[in-house]
Amino acid sequence: MKFKIGDTVKITIGKDKGREGKIERVIPKKNTVVVPEVNMYKKHVKGSHGQKGGMYDIPRPLNLAKIALICPNCKKQTRIGTNIVKGIKLRTCKKCKKQI
């Protein structure tokens, strides 16, 4: 998984194209991430057990193919490169070459 919680990403495909947000959750098994306020959908929740029902906006996981990382150093949309230094995988920005 190249993306981590807290990464700022830009949506590159779909109805939320161009929007930016921070990754809140990573689901490696599905290759998806959750970004608050992005890819929202309405979910109807039935009230039960004293809980209030109604319509809720819930962010739907985004496939990694639909997002691009915004580099925290150069603030540009970039691809993630990996460098292995002494057996430790480091992420680097392909544009400014800095470690992310």
Ligand SMILES: [Zn+2]
């Ligand atoms: Zn950069």
